[in-house]
Amino acid sequence: MTDILTELEDRRKAARSGGGQRRIDAQHARGKLTARERIELLLDEGSFEEFDMFVAHRCTDFGMEENRPSGDGVVTGWGTINGRMVYVFSQDFTVLGGSVSATHAQKICKIMDMAVQNGAPVIGINDSGGARIQEGVDSLAGYGEVFQRNIKASGVVPQISMIMGPCAGGAVYSPAMTDFIFMVQDSSYMFVTGPDVVKTVTNEVVTAEELGGAATHTKKSSVADGAFKDDVDALVEVRRLFDFLPLNNRDKAPVRPFFDDPDRIEDSLDTLIPKNANQPYDMKELIEKVADEGDFFEIQKDFAANIITGFIRLEGATVGVVANQPMVLAGVLDIDSSRKAARFVRFCDAFEIPILTLVDVPGFLPGTAQEYGGVIKHGAKLLFAYGEATVPKVTVITRKAYGGAYDVMSSKHLRGDFNYAWPTAQIAVMGAKGATEILYRSELDDPEKIAERTAEYETNFANPFRAAERGFIDEVIMPHSTRKRVSRAFASLRTKKQTNPWKKHDNIPL
Numbered sequence: 197m198t199d200i201l202t203e204l205e206d207r208r209k210a211a212r213s214g215g216g217q218r219r220i221d222a223q224h225a226r227g228k229l230t231a232r233e234r235i236e237l238l239l240d241e242g243s244f245e246e247f248d249m250f251v252a253h254r255c256t257d258f259g260m261e262e263n264r265p266s267g268d269g270v271v272t273g274w275g276t277i278n279g280r281m282v283y284v285f286s287q288d289f290t291v292l293g294g295s296v297s298a299t300h301a302q303k304i305c306k307i308m309d310m311a312v313q314n315g316a317p318v319i320g321i322n323d324s325g326g327a328r329i330q331e332g333v334d335s336l337a338g339y340g341e342v343f344q345r346n347i348k349a350s351g352v353v354p355q356i357s358m359i360m361g362p363c364a365g366g367a368v369y370s371p372a373m374t375d376f377i378f379m380v381q382d383s384s385y386m387f388v389t390g391p392d393v394v395k396t397v398t399n400e401v402v403t404a405e406e407l408g409g410a411a412t413h414t415k416k417s418s419v420a421d422g423a424f425k426d427d428v429d430a431l432v433e434v435r436r437l438f439d440f441l442p443l444n445n446r447d448k449a450p451v452r453p454f455f456d457d458p459d460r461i462e463d464s465l466d467t468l469i470p471k472n473a474n475q476p477y478d479m480k481e482l483i484e485k486v487a488d489e490g491d492f493f494e495i496q497k498d499f500a501a502n503i504i505t506g507f508i509r510l511e512g513a514t515v516g517v518v519a520n521q522p523m524v525l526a527g528v529l530d531i532d533s534s535r536k537a538a539r540f541v542r543f544c545d546a547f548e549i550p551i552l553t554l555v556d557v558p559g560f561l562p563g564t565a566q567e568y569g570g571v572i573k574h575g576a577k578l579l580f581a582y583g584e585a586t587v588p589k590v591t592v593i594t595r596k597a598y599g600g601a602y603d604v605m606s607s608k609h610l611r612g613d614f615n616y617a618w619p620t621a622q623i624a625v626m627g628a629k630g631a632t633e634i635l636y637r638s639e640l641d642d643p644e645k646i647a648e649r650t651a652e653y654e655t656n657f658a659n660p661f662r663a664a665e666r667g668f669i670d671e672v673i674m675p676h677s678t679r680k681r682v683s684r685a686f687a688s689l690r691t692k693k694q695t696n697p698w699k700k701h702d703n704i705p706l
């Protein structure tokens with residue numbers, strides 16, 4: 197009996213040692229943690245339960261039968277984050293470069309199936325040389341099985357990808373189909389084809405970091421939702437994000453204890469809007485002053501900063517925030533900001549997270565670059581996302597809400613539940629200057645008259661009251677009471693039930 201116990205311990209020890217001390221040292225020398233160290237940091241202490249520690253590949257080509265490491269390059273299992281269940285896989289670069297064999301993929305599929313069955317999120321830690329070259333099509337088949345599960349799980353359980361090393365070729369498409377991707381600066385990259393192939397095909401000379409590093413994907417491509425300075429930072433932040441999310445699409449997001457008075461008055465908000473309507477101000481100040489304890493987890497902070505997306509809590513409950521940012525491009529809607537916000541709104545709706553929309557939008561960005569780039573289709577994504585969303589929707593217009601962008605930003609007409617405006621709101625087809633120049637074109641050579649017409653338009657239209665008279669704005673509220681009003685609005689919507697007509701699925705403009 198003791199012999200068997202000892203054998204088990206020996207086998208466990210061998211599996212836990214991954215690719216051996218030399219490769220573990222090499223991993224550390226690159227500033228990277230090992231697959232198991234990452235899991236330890238991600239999960240609550242002692243909560244990890246491993247599956248398939250002894251799984252080994254079945255490949256017999258290239259002498260692989262002589263090299264069958266236990267676990268096959270990926271550590272899988274489940275555990276908890278602040279007591280809430282999560283399934284995890286963590287690729288072990290020290291074992292055959294974390295490459296994906298048929299059995300490696302099967303291990304990932306097993307925990308994904310359990311996650312969907314038991315209603316808990318999946319966090320995938322990616323650090324892999326891609327398809328196991330020795331296995332050929334068996335490896336590709338394995339990827340295909342993972343892809344199919346990503347698709348089935350989408351909208352059922354939250355899926356989070358952490359890129360903590362190489363992630364290249366078709367392998368990128370598994371993270372690409374998950375809800376959030378986080379990368380680590382200087383030690384991770386994602387690309388469909390690497391620098392050598394790029395050089396051969398397009399003659400461009402580019403480093404792996406420039407082609408697919410964290411900066412590229414958080415600032416240029418928007419493939420990734422956030423970048424962190426090292427593994428520890430990334431794992432700690434993902435724990436923080438996890439606390440905002442429900443476990444599955446039938447569960448509510450967790451309600452955390454809060455120590456911030458929901459009725460808190462913020463007098464400073466009464467002077468947030470500058471006198472000059474063209475002067476910017478920081479919308480993040482409003483978000484942080486509304487949120488419980490000023491806590492805000494931002495998504496895609498480095499991309500399309502003219503719109504802000506992220507999570508806050510109100511009375512302890514998660515709320516998704518979408519807000520125009522007047523500090524960047526005057527908060528205009530364009531291709532990038534529409535796509536960014538649309539995806540965020542759809543995530544919130546899929547997982548029953550209420551949405552707070554803060555509006556200060558001068559319209560859509562004009563120009564050939566926008567039109568040729570398909571701003572019509574991309575803008576429609578955001579419009580569509582808001583219109584189909586059935587979660588509680590509360591909107592506050594702080595200043596501009598012009599033209600089509602007024603409709604798009606969670607207006608009453610898209611089933612907004614509470615549509616508030618500050619007294620500084622200007623809800624109109626366009627700004628006063630543009631409007632008078634069109635309406636009074638014949639008087640354009642008389643600046644005095646035009647100034648008079650502009651002032652007249654401002655008095656009549658640059659306010660929230662026309663919209664309030666029609667019931668498109670439910671109430672004009674004092675800026676200082678925004679937290680209180682918004683918290684009460686969401687509280688009243690906790691029992692909201694709204695459904696869309698039956699359909700197989702919609703046809704959102706892609």
Ligand code: HXC
Nearest residue numbers: 292293295324325326327328329336339362364365366367
């Ligand atoms: C088998 C692999 C491997 C792979 C790495 N290794 N990638 N083994 N299949 N794909 C092994 C190496 O042989 C080495 O073994 C160990 O992992 C570490 O690799 P190194 O090359 O020493 O590490 P490094 O210098 O850091 O380079 C990492 C790397 C490089 C850039 C990822 O290994 C590399 O280019 N690998 C091949 C990548 C690739 O072409 N993959 C297939 C892509 S196609 P030892 O024993 O020496 O430690 C693809 C398609 C997916 O992935 C399709 C899905 C549909």
